[in-house]
Amino acid sequence: MVRLSLILHLFIGSTLGGMGIVAALVLGYGTLFPILAGGLAGFLAAFPVSYVIAKKLYES
Numbered sequence: 199m200v201r202l203s204l205i206l207h208l209f210i211g212s213t214l215g216g217m218g219i220v221a222a223l224v225l226g227y228g229t230l231f232p233i234l235a236g237g238l239a240g241f242l243a244a245f246p247v248s249y250v251i252a253k254k255l256y257e258s
Contacts, residue, residue: 203252214240
């Protein structure tokens with residue numbers, strides 16, 4: 199299940215990271231650190247999301 203979770207994290211992490219970057223840009227933060235913080239926050243938030251999705255896939 200860990201391997202599936204890591205594979206899912208590749209896709210979910212890039213999606214949520216991109217959403218964090220877009221959110222930072224929409225809010226008017228155009229400098230480096232807010233953009234990186236938004237991307238990193240999305241990337242880190244993808245770990246529990248991918249774990250829950252992998253768990254649901256294994257249970258069904």
